[in-house]
Amino acid sequence: MNAPSITTSSAQDTAVPSRFNLAAALKDAFITALIALGLSIPILSYKTEQNGSDLFLASRWRLVAIFCAIVFVLRVLEHAFLATRAARKALPDPHQATEPVHAEPSAYQKVSRFAIPMFLGVAVSFPILVYLVQGGLNESRYWVDLGILILTYVMLGWGLNIVVGLAGLLDLGYVAFYAVGAYSYALLSTTFGLSFWICLPLAGILAAFWGMILGFPVLRLRGDYLAIVTLAFGEIIRLVLINWVDLTNGGAGISSIPRASFFGLPFTAGEGGFADTFGLEFHGMHRMIFLYYLILALALLTNFVTMRLRRLPIGRAWEALREDEIACRSLGINTTNTKLTAFAIGAMFGGFAGSFFAVRQGFVSPESFNFLESAIILAIVVLGGMGSQIGVAIAAIVLVGGPEMLRNLTFLKAVFGEGFDPNEYRLLLFGMGMVAMMVWRPRGLISEREPSVILKERKAISGSLVKEGHG
Amino acid sequence: MSAGTSNPMQSHQSAAAATHQPLLSVRGVKTYYGNIIALKGVDMDVNEGEIVTLIGANGAGKSTLMMTIFGNPRAREGTITYAGRDITKMPTHDIARLSIAQSPEGRRIFPRMTVFENLQMGASINGLAHFDQDLERVCTLFPRLKERLQQRGGTLSGGEQQMLAIARALMSRPKLLLLDEPSLGLAPLIVKQIFTIIKELNEKDGMTVFLVEQNAYHALKLAHRGYVMVTGNITLSGTGKELLENPQVRAAYLEGGHH
Numbered sequence: 138m139n140a141p142s143i144t145t146s147s148a149q150d151t152a153v154p155s156r157f158n159l160a161a162a163l164k165d166a167f168i169t170a171l172i173a174l175g176l177s178i179p180i181l182s183y184k185t186e187q188n189g190s191d192l193f194l195a196s197r198w199r200l201v202a203i204f205c206a207i208v209f210v211l212r213v214l215e216h217a218f219l220a221t222r223a224a225r226k227a228l229p230d231p232h233q234a235t236e237p238v239h240a241e242p243s244a245y246q247k248v249s250r251f252a253i254p255m256f257l258g259v260a261v262s263f264p265i266l267v268y269l270v271q272g273g274l275n276e277s278r279y280w281v282d283l284g285i286l287i288l289t290y291v292m293l294g295w296g297l298n299i300v301v302g303l304a305g306l307l308d309l310g311y312v313a314f315y316a317v318g319a320y321s322y323a324l325l326s327t328t329f330g331l332s333f334w335i336c337l338p339l340a341g342i343l344a345a346f347w348g349m350i351l352g353f354p355v356l357r358l359r360g361d362y363l364a365i366v367t368l369a370f371g372e373i374i375r376l377v378l379i380n381w382v383d384l385t386n387g388g389a390g391i392s393s394i395p396r397a398s399f400f401g402l403p404f405t406a407g408e409g410g411f412a413d414t415f416g417l418e419f420h421g422m423h424r425m426i427f428l429y430y431l432i433l434a435l436a437l438l439t440n441f442v443t444m445r446l447r448r449l450p451i452g453r454a455w456e457a458l459r460e461d462e463i464a465c466r467s468l469g470i471n472t473t474n475t476k477l478t479a480f481a482i483g484a485m486f487g488g489f490a491g492s493f494f495a496v497r498q499g500f501v502s503p504e505s506f507n508f509l510e511s512a513i514i515l516a517i518v519v520l521g522g523m524g525s526q527i528g529v530a531i532a533a534i535v536l537v538g539g540p541e542m543l544r545n546l547t548f549l550k551a552v553f554g555e556g557f558d559p560n561e562y563r564l565l566l567f568g569m570g571m572v573a574m575m576v577w578r579p580r581g582l583i584s585e586r587e588p589s590v591i592l593k594e595r596k597a598i599s600g601s602l603v604k605e606g607h608g
Numbered sequence: 609m610s611a612g613t614s615n616p617m618q619s620h621q622s623a624a625a626a627t628h629q630p631l632l633s634v635r636g637v638k639t640y641y642g643n644i645i646a647l648k649g650v651d652m653d654v655n656e657g658e659i660v661t662l663i664g665a666n667g668a669g670k671s672t673l674m675m676t677i678f679g680n681p682r683a684r685e686g687t688i689t690y691a692g693r694d695i696t697k698m699p700t701h702d703i704a705r706l707s708i709a710q711s712p713e714g715r716r717i718f719p720r721m722t723v724f725e726n727l728q729m730g731a732s733i734n735g736l737a738h739f740d741q742d743l744e745r746v747c748t749l750f751p752r753l754k755e756r757l758q759q760r761g762g763t764l765s766g767g768e769q770q771m772l773a774i775a776r777a778l779m780s781r782p783k784l785l786l787l788d789e790p791s792l793g794l795a796p797l798i799v800k801q802i803f804t805i806i807k808e809l810n811e812k813d814g815m816t817v818f819l820v821e822q823n824a825y826h827a828l829k830l831a832h833r834g835y836v837m838v839t840g841n842i843t844l845s846g847t848g849k850e851l852l853e854n855p856q857v858r859a860a861y862l863e864g865g866h867h
């Protein structure tokens with residue numbers, strides 16, 4: 138709340154590194170708690186309750202007290218954390234040297250060495266792990282479902298990352314391509330009976346086509362203006378889906394979309410089904426686990442393609458475009474084509490994710506493609522650190538999985554009383570998370586750009602030592 | 609890399625052109641920013657193998673002329689010809705493919721990309737065909753960049769960024785190099801280094817250089833010919849020596865004492 142005081146105190150701490158001033162921290166935390174109290178009086182302390190037709194106020198002072206206590210403790214911890222960090226940082230700044238600095242591996246390199254194999258391992262073995270931990274297919278349904286949800290957002294985040302993170306084109310209407318993909322599969326499969334495996338590339342192509350359609354009018358726009366036009370584009374697509382009733386069945390949506398089959402084998406109980414063919418006992422979870430691996434494969438494909446493209450001229454051109462459009466043009470890069478390919482390829486992955494969504498739900502309606510979805514996907518990219526693949530994955534897990542986790546924290550009920558429903562606080566927590574991120578990691582979880590070429594003789598300079606935007 | 613050299617007909621033509629007409633010629637060019645006129649009908653020539661400098665006060669329109677040659681902004685009137693081709697209406701990225709390279713005002717390097725990647729971007733026109741060779745060459749010209757290939761562009765010092773901007777422009781193997789105020793904001797020693805390198809490029813590699821400068825003394829000493837621009841008009845032209853001795857030039861651009 139009074140963030141400036143944090144910076145000043147940490148600056149003072151730098152001068153006297155190892156000392157953590159407890160009295161000052163307690164005093165500051167007390168003031169913070171008072172502010173929290175002041176704020177919670179109008180917000181938290183009374184609640185209207187309905188009893189029959191009567192409406193009366195119930196006081197919730199217990200909740201307020203708990204809330205203030207949490208704020209107090211967090212603030213003390215924050216001070217302790219900042220003090221230790223300042224002590225660690227009180228070493229001479231290596232960047233004052235004029236000679237090249239042979240720095241330790243960058244944060245990215247440190248994270249990637251352990252995190253990537255670990256994430257991949259967990260992702261691949263997730264259904265098995267869940268099966269073992271939960272002790273049965275039925276019990277693991279919730280978890281596999283959650284895994285699918287998270288991976289869908291990871292994929293969407295990676296897709297949007299091409300447009301926003303790499304090419305630097307702020308796109309607030311990404312959900313439009315998700316919708317195009319979903320409706321492509323829904324319409325093609327229900328009307329023409331095409332299978333998922335044929336529809337998937339078609340949906341990608343159609344979404345890419347719409348990406349280009351969006352791309353043309355916005356070629357000259359950047360930043361805020363681009364954001365507004367793409368936002369409008371997202372809404373236009375949604376409104377068309379609602380109002381073009383003949384084609385899309387309007388707000389009622391399209392239902393009974395054919396389910397995915399295992400390369401032709403349907404997930405049904407009868408003869409010739411997946412379970413029958415492989416000699417397994419039929420179980421509804423087979424389909425879920427198949428869907429899990431399907432979205433995992435699609436997400437990894439997105440990642441793989443992005444990583445490859447970054448090393449090719451087109452990917453380099455995207456990044457250069459993000460950095461400086463005029464310089465790009467004078468280096469002979471056709472910025473028109475570069476932008477259109479970014480929109481098209483980003484949209485294509487959105488389309489893939491969309492058809493996956495349709496095949497998983499078996500039902501699509503315009504409801505699912507509102508602005509909030511775009512905002513969440515964009516938040517994933519921004520919080521992940523624009524352009525960082527692993528950062529986007531972590532952000533997706535936190536932003537999509539985190540609120541879901543709250544549902545299961547039954548002890549919250551014990552603390553806040555029986556009527557407490559964490560779901561009601563989801564957006565609040567979402568907002569708090571965002572604020573915390575912007576305070577501690579204003580450039581995203583993994584803010585460092587990993588070079589697309591790493592030279593063999595490592596003369597790497599750690600980007601983390603150099604604050605970006607300051608020089 | 610230009611298709612022209614492999615085509616005997618065309619190379620014959622351009623060889624003939626070199627004797628008759630300049631490599632770059634600007635005729636009656638007027639450039640506007642909205643309704644404001646920035647270039648009021650500029651005539652200028654750059655012959656093959658020359659260093660030509662353009663000097664003038666702040667806001668005279670020097671950078672505008674350089675950018676107009678690159679088609680951004682576009683000349684509203686007049687023509688710009690390069691190697692016998694009218695490039696007045698050509699898109700910027702196509703002009704860059706005619707072996708003209710530019711180190712623009714403000715350097716405009718890619719700050720989050722490494723020095724190495726910046727250089728790759730410079731070579732992207734010819735698809736990195738002789739990248740290793742050219743990298744070697746710019747590293748010899750600018751040893752400071754060699755030490756910093758993995759460092760991000762934005763973290764370089766001003767002088768290093770300027771070197772990178774020039775090096776990046778050289779990566780496309782240009783015949784004509786346009787430099788906008790390469791000495792801006794740099795320490796005298798580094799200015800000297802950069803001017804030495806420009807001279808070397810011209811004498812050893814036969815590169816044609818069009819140099820926009822405020823640092824009139826150094827620029828005119830270096831250049832074969834020079835132009836003086838005042839509020840969108842070319843007011844004087846001549847050899848470097850002539851301009852250095854010209855009393856008007858001395859009064860306006862040299863008495864400040866850049867020596």
Ligand SMILES: Nc1ncnc2c1ncn2[C@@H]1O[C@H](COP(=O)(O)OP(=O)(O)O)[C@@H](O)[C@H]1O
Nearest residue numbers: 641644646664665666667668669670671672673
């Ligand atoms: N993008 C622009 N929009 C409007 N006016 C501009 C723009 N760029 C330059 N100008 C104007 O054009 C004139 C010439 O500018 P410039 O070519 O940058 O001068 P120089 O490089 O000689 O210092 C100046 O009066 C400047 O204000």
Ligand SMILES: [Mg+2]
Nearest residue numbers: 670671672713
């Ligand atoms: Mg200028």
